Amino acid sequence: xxxxxxxxxxxxxxxxxxxxxxxxxxxxxxxxxxxxxxxxxxxxxxxxxxxxxxxxxxxxxxxxxxxxxxxxxxxxxxxxxxxxxxxxxxxxxxxxxxxxxxxxxxxxxxxxxxxxxxxxxxxxxxxxxxxxxxxxxxxxxxxxxxxxxxxxxxxxxxxxxxxxxxxxxxxxxxxxxxxxxxxxxxxxxxxxxxxxxxxxxxxxxxxxxxxxxxxxxxxxxxxxxxxxxxxxxxxxxxxxxxxxxxxxxxxxxxxxxxxxxxxxxxxxxxxxxxxxxxxxxxxxxxxxx
Amino acid sequence: xxxxxxxxxxxxxxxxxxxxxxxxxxxxxxxxxxxxxxxxxxxxxxxxxxxxxxxxxxxxxxxxxxxxxxxxxxxxxxxxxxxxxxxxxxxxxxxxxxxxxxxxxxxxxxxxxxxxxxxxxxxxxxxxxxxxxxxxxxxxxxxxxxxxxxxxxxxxxxxxxxxxxxxxxxxxxxxxxxxxx
Numbered sequence: 125x126x127x128x129x130x131x132x133x134x135x136x137x138x139x140x141x142x143x144x145x146x147x148x149x150x151x152x153x154x155x156x157x158x159x160x161x162x163x164x165x166x167x168x169x170x171x172x173x174x175x176x177x178x179x180x181x182x183x184x185x186x187x188x189x190x191x192x193x194x195x196x197x198x199x200x201x202x203x204x205x206x207x208x209x210x211x212x213x214x215x216x217x218x219x220x221x222x223x224x225x226x227x228x229x230x231x232x233x234x235x236x237x238x239x240x241x242x243x244x245x246x247x248x249x250x251x252x253x254x255x256x257x258x259x260x261x262x263x264x265x266x267x268x269x270x271x272x273x274x275x276x277x278x279x280x281x282x283x284x285x286x287x288x289x290x291x292x293x294x295x296x297x298x299x300x301x302x303x304x305x306x307x308x309x310x311x312x313x314x315x316x317x318x319x320x321x322x323x324x325x326x327x328x329x330x331x332x333x334x335x336x337x338x339x340x341x342x343x344x345x346x347x348x349x350x351x352x353x354x355x356x357x358x359x360x361x362x363x364x365x366x367x368x369x370x371x372x373x374x375x376x377x378x379x380x381x382x383x384x385x386x387x388x389x390x391x392x393x394x395x396x397x398x399x400x401x402x403x404x405x406x407x408x409x410x411x412x413x
Numbered sequence: 414x415x416x417x418x419x420x421x422x423x424x425x426x427x428x429x430x431x432x433x434x435x436x437x438x439x440x441x442x443x444x445x446x447x448x449x450x451x452x453x454x455x456x457x458x459x460x461x462x463x464x465x466x467x468x469x470x471x472x473x474x475x476x477x478x479x480x481x482x483x484x485x486x487x488x489x490x491x492x493x494x495x496x497x498x499x500x501x502x503x504x505x506x507x508x509x510x511x512x513x514x515x516x517x518x519x520x521x522x523x524x525x526x527x528x529x530x531x532x533x534x535x536x537x538x539x540x541x542x543x544x545x546x547x548x549x550x551x552x553x554x555x556x557x558x559x560x561x562x563x564x565x566x567x568x569x570x571x572x573x574x575x576x577x578x579x580x581x582x583x584x585x586x587x588x589x590x591x592x593x594x
Contacts (some may be wrong), residue, residue: 154590161426174517174554174561176461176562178587179505179506180510180513181510181513181516182513183518183519201506201587202587202588202589203588204588206554206562210561215561219564223590233519233536233538233540233541235536235538235540236538240582250538258502259587260585262571263500278433287533287535287545287571288571289543291461291534292459293537293538301484
């Protein structure tokens with residue numbers, strides 16, 4: 125049995141079927157997707173040819189003993205095909221393989237769509253390489269990844285495919301703004317945009333303007349450690365602890381800063397936080413009620 | 414791995430043995446999928462993302478179900494049977510194949526003798542999984558009631574699966590040369 129598997133292409137064992145008398149089909153062992161070719165036949169008379177592929181079936185009457193032209197459009201899907209010729213006496217067959225043609229298309233996936241700046245290995249890019257008929261190109265092919273940041277910097281990576289897939293993982297850059305990622309193979313190129321956003325706040329500080337019974341608070345411009353301003357809408361929490369107890373106000377950043385106002389009674393400690401970052405703490409004195 | 418496990422257990426090295434068992438379950442993911450076509454999934458060499466045991470079970474089950482649907486649809490010439498487990502290019506190709514074989518009075522029977530599947534790529538974001546399948550299949554093609562072709566094959570398939578809301582879909586199913594893997 126192992127000998128049969130080794131000697132028959134595609135590890136394929138044809139089982140007994142009534143065969144045409146002296147006729148036979150002979151196809152090239154492999155052809156490129158979309159390429160026309162011929163199947164040689166022997167014998168005489170007419171028969172019905174069936175061409176069976178992964179996505180296509182052809183049925184047509186043929187004259188045995190002549191070469192059968194097969195159009196490229198009949199073999200666009202890569203994989204194994206069976207050509208079967210039948211007449212009243214039975215059928216004969218041959219198999220051949222259609223291989224992907226050259227790389228012509230890309231499917232490109234980038235994750236995530238938003239990413240904090242300066243995050244190591246936060247961006248994943250996966251490119252799948254196909255020929256013009258959407259067959260996976262199995263031959264090793266280099267995919268070029270080009271990165272263009274909003275700050276004007278650009279860098280490239282070249283990654284070879286393995287079984288039609290090339291992927292890489294990189295960190296985000298230090299400046300916020302769109303990061304354009306382009307994957308290309310030959311003439312085919314696909315672009316994606318990743319929005320790089322400010323990371324966690326850094327050096328968060330508040331200033332206070334005290335009145336007799338109230339205190340107005342405002343942060344300095346809230347930025348991350350790379351100097352990128354945190355987007356408006358990011359929530360900043362102010363917490364006051366005084367004789368009246370503990371009180372917290374959550375307020376969004378507007379025009380780069382966050383502000384709040386507390387009523388205070390006696391000595392109060394006020395702190396600020398944004399996400400996982402704690403800012404400075406200040407003490408104020410208000411009139412006791 | 415199995416030999417190491419047995420050796421460790423025989424030596425009575427309990428703690429290392431338990432940790433190896435845990436690793437093996439996640440990494441190798443040997444899964445048999447019910448009464449469907451026999452699918453044995455090995456995810457030992459998957460990367461760059463590792464596979465959870467539950468995910469491995471789901472992929473094996475959905476892949477087996479996809480083959481069941483494929484066989485049923487090609488034999489009955491019903492494209493609607495492809496809706497549950499196929500998507501994208503795989504679905505388009507099979508739909509076209511079924512439509513054309515129906516038009517030409519043909520049907521195809523797959524007698525499925527099982528799949529040795531190796532998961533080789535799982536994208537970091539979990540959005541794509543590539544499988545290599547070595548399938549034992551008996552293929553029978555009928556013109557009306559007459560069998561016009563039959564062959565018993567060991568075919569190699571390169572498969573791309575993507576997750577949906579509650580299952581994994583076969584997005585690409587391509588036969589590849591014997592030496593592809």
